[in-house]
Amino acid sequence: MSDPKPARFDAIVVGAGFAGLYMLHRLRGMGLNAHVYERAEGVGGTWWWNRYPGARCDVESLQYSYSWDPELERDWTWSEKYAAQPEIQAYAEFVAERHDLKRDISFSTSVEAAEWDDAAGLWRVRTSAGPAEAPQLILATGCLSSTSMPDIPGREDFRGETYHTGLWPHEGVDFTGKKVAIIGTGSSAIQAIPIIAAQAKELVVHQRTPNFSIPARNARLTDAQREAWRARSQERRAWARANTRNAIVTTLPEKPVLEATPEEREAEFTRRWETGGITFSAAFNDLALDEEANAYAAEFVRERIREIVKDPETAEALCPKDYPIFTKRICVDTDYFETFNLPHVRLVNLRETPLETVTEAGVRTSAGEEAYDAIVYATGFDAMTGAILNIDPVGKGGRRMSEAWAEGPKAYLGLMTAGFPNLFLITGPGSPSVLTNMIVSIEHHVDMICEQLSRMQARGATRLEAQPEEQEAWVAHVNARASATLYPRAASWYMGANIPGKPRVFMPYIGQDEYRRKVAELAAKDWPGLSMGKGRAASDAAAG
Numbered sequence: 057m058s059d060p061k062p063a064r065f066d067a068i069v070v071g072a073g074f075a076g077l078y079m080l081h082r083l084r085g086m087g088l089n090a091h092v093y094e095r096a097e098g099v100g101g102t103w104w105w106n107r108y109p110g111a112r113c114d115v116e117s118l119q120y121s122y123s124w125d126p127e128l129e130r131d132w133t134w135s136e137k138y139a140a141q142p143e144i145q146a147y148a149e150f151v152a153e154r155h156d157l158k159r160d161i162s163f164s165t166s167v168e169a170a171e172w173d174d175a176a177g178l179w180r181v182r183t184s185a186g187p188a189e190a191p192q193l194i195l196a197t198g199c200l201s202s203t204s205m206p207d208i209p210g211r212e213d214f215r216g217e218t219y220h221t222g223l224w225p226h227e228g229v230d231f232t233g234k235k236v237a238i239i240g241t242g243s244s245a246i247q248a249i250p251i252i253a254a255q256a257k258e259l260v261v262h263q264r265t266p267n268f269s270i271p272a273r274n275a276r277l278t279d280a281q282r283e284a285w286r287a288r289s290q291e292r293r294a295w296a297r298a299n300t301r302n303a304i305v306t307t308l309p310e311k312p313v314l315e316a317t318p319e320e321r322e323a324e325f326t327r328r329w330e331t332g333g334i335t336f337s338a339a340f341n342d343l344a345l346d347e348e349a350n351a352y353a354a355e356f357v358r359e360r361i362r363e364i365v366k367d368p369e370t371a372e373a374l375c376p377k378d379y380p381i382f383t384k385r386i387c388v389d390t391d392y393f394e395t396f397n398l399p400h401v402r403l404v405n406l407r408e409t410p411l412e413t414v415t416e417a418g419v420r421t422s423a424g425e426e427a428y429d430a431i432v433y434a435t436g437f438d439a440m441t442g443a444i445l446n447i448d449p450v451g452k453g454g455r456r457m458s459e460a461w462a463e464g465p466k467a468y469l470g471l472m473t474a475g476f477p478n479l480f481l482i483t484g485p486g487s488p489s490v491l492t493n494m495i496v497s498i499e500h501h502v503d504m505i506c507e508q509l510s511r512m513q514a515r516g517a518t519r520l521e522a523q524p525e526e527q528e529a530w531v532a533h534v535n536a537r538a539s540a541t542l543y544p545r546a547a548s549w550y551m552g553a554n555i556p557g558k559p560r561v562f563m564p565y566i567g568q569d570e571y572r573r574k575v576a577e578l579a580a581k582d583w584p585g586l587s588m589g590k591g592r593a594a595s596d597a598a599a600g
Contacts, residue, residue: 062187073101075196109251202442245434273332383546464561526585
């Protein structure tokens with residue numbers, strides 16, 4: 057970072073997914089010279105990398121789209137209720153071309169380090185293509201973009217083909233005639249398993265923790281459905297932002313399940329199951345709050361699993377029993393459980409026969425070794441913090457983000473971390489992010505960042521920082537909201553439980569509607585948790 061001629065910008069954005077694209081568009085609109093660095097070869101973020109078989113969004117495509125440009129909605133045609141990865145990737149490309157965004161994006165370029173120069177009031181950034189600097193650094197790195205490879209002994213010894221669902225070869229993989237092991241049964245595995253099973257000679261699924269999953273009931277969209285959405289999309293989006301926890305248009309629950317009769321309970325669960333998708337979680341309003349209420353929903357899904365899967369032992373192994381339903385992100389599938397009825401698909405329950413090591417030939421559990429042609433790791437991501445800590449920005453006084461977050465991530469509103477001036481996080485920890493329709497949360501955060509930059513311009517300020525005491529109060533508030541629910545009861549990636557050594561802290565904010573109300577209240581008070589300054593002395597004084 058000592059190169060005398062770094063590229064100079066008003067703002068540097070890291071990541072060209074949906075957050076980075078909208079951020080670049082807004083910064084341009086403010087007249088700022090902004091530049092995006094993206095390690096992939098194209099736009100799309102997580103949808104560039106996640107090309108595994110069956111990769112598909114769990115939010116309906118008509119809603120999983122930008123709202124900031126009505127012409128995008130008019131001119132883009134979604135083909136299915138739940139869009140597959142190629143279509144989402146194509147949509148990102150469409151947006152980038154429509155708004156001529158690529159001319160300000162450096163592709164195949166990784167951001168390797170970032171350090172705050174307090175004297176100069178700049179972020180000095182080291183990229184794989186050379187140094188750059190800007191007063192503002194914006195991390196649009198995504199909540200599910202840092203893949204997690206499991207620490208399994210012998211993983212590097214395997215002589216067959218090895219894949220991770222989050223780093224899938226862009227040319228695709230042909231499993232025809234091959235014996236395949238898949239390790240993991242999270243969301244990506246649940247989507248991939250039916251597709252891989254349709255190709256492979258034999259598929260053996262290695263499961264440690266079973267997951268609840270709801271059928272997607274995916275289907276082709278009709279012109280009538282698309283036109284009905286376009287006619288009222290802005291109104292319906294506004295309603296969802298104001299009235300739902302996840303910013304998804306759905307029918308809200310009318311009562312707690314504990315006040316419903318057995319007949320009402322069964323009828324509503326069945327209606328939501330037949331409709332499909334994650335709105336099953338909105339069948340009643342107490343499902344994530346009360347253990348007894350939650351148990352009704354969980355048992356309903358377990359009964360459906362037992363009906364679908366013909367082998368009783370396999371069915372029971374696929375039934376989650378040690379955590380409440382909805383406390384992990386509910387999965388959405390097409391024929392996942394049905395796949396286990398196929399004669400060439402087999403489940404290995406790692407709780408009964410633990411995985412010991414990967415060998416040159418395959419996988420060894422306590423029951424013995426089995427040879428495979430290919431191993432697929434569906435082991436998820438270092439969610440919400442992984443991509444940020446891979447950069448590990450250095451803030452004031454030489455303090456790294458990894459030090460500031462040693463006990464768990466701390467970010468005021470999920471937007472800024474104390475001690476890191478002019479460093480903005482899009483949908484960072486402490487914001488609703490992964491508990492919502494991500495594009496809606498992305499748009500909200502980008503708009504919040506632009507509001508802060510406009511305030512700074514209007515007041516002649518050069519620095520903006522989160523105040524430590526307000527940050528601590530916000531983190532406590534996030535934890536209190538989580539503690540009032542059943543969410544912390546699960547060892548989920550929401551808690552960082554899938555990453556060895558990661559602090560067990562519930563990271564997202566529960567309820568984007570309440571989050572928006574809080575943000576509006578703070579804006580009306582002129583953002584008391586964010587301090588402005590014009591230089592190092594003013595910045596230090598504001599930070600206390």
